[in-house]
Amino acid sequence: QRVLQNHPSSRAEFRCAMIQSAGLSDESVDCVVSFSVLEHIADCDAVLAECRRILKPGGQLLLSVDNLDGMTGHPLFEKHTVDHKISQRFQAGEFQARLARLGFRSANVYPILRSSYARAAFLKGIESQFRYSVAETLWVFLRIAIAEKRSRGDAHGLFLVACCVK
Secondary structure, eight states: OHHHHHOTTOOOOOOOSOGGGSOOOTTOEEEEEEESOGGGOTTHHHHHHHHHHHEEEEEEEEEEEEBTTTSOSSHHHHHHHHHTTOOOOBOHHHHHHHHHHTTOEEEEEEEEOOSHHHHHHHHHHHHTTTOOOHHHHHHHHHHHHHHHHHOOOOSSOSEEEEEEEO
């Protein structure tokens, strides 16, 4: 909404819908964005195939998913899995191969939130059901940004970010 208000001449269109029922034509979309959704879907290959179908040639898919390798070793991760109905987590190499198998090119997959502070903040969020005041949220994001810059952290990270092209 804000993009369209600030840029009235923009041709951007935003839809929040299940992709299979969004009514989008073949090769009609420049970019599909999905953050922390695929891990909740049992048949994520069908969703990724639909993304590829609606993307124009050269269109981009930008997404993030839970990283299996980054979310191990603590009982709260299991609580998070149950509470948020997570059906799967991904590993970087496997996810990159999956995107390529489904016909995406130039699939770059990399971990984010690799610092020990990010991991601790995520675990605290699980405990509090991610209920923060605005000030707490800003403080946590600031601390994570600083911690990520200062630390090489866990090579796995809590999440994977992927960018690929049809």
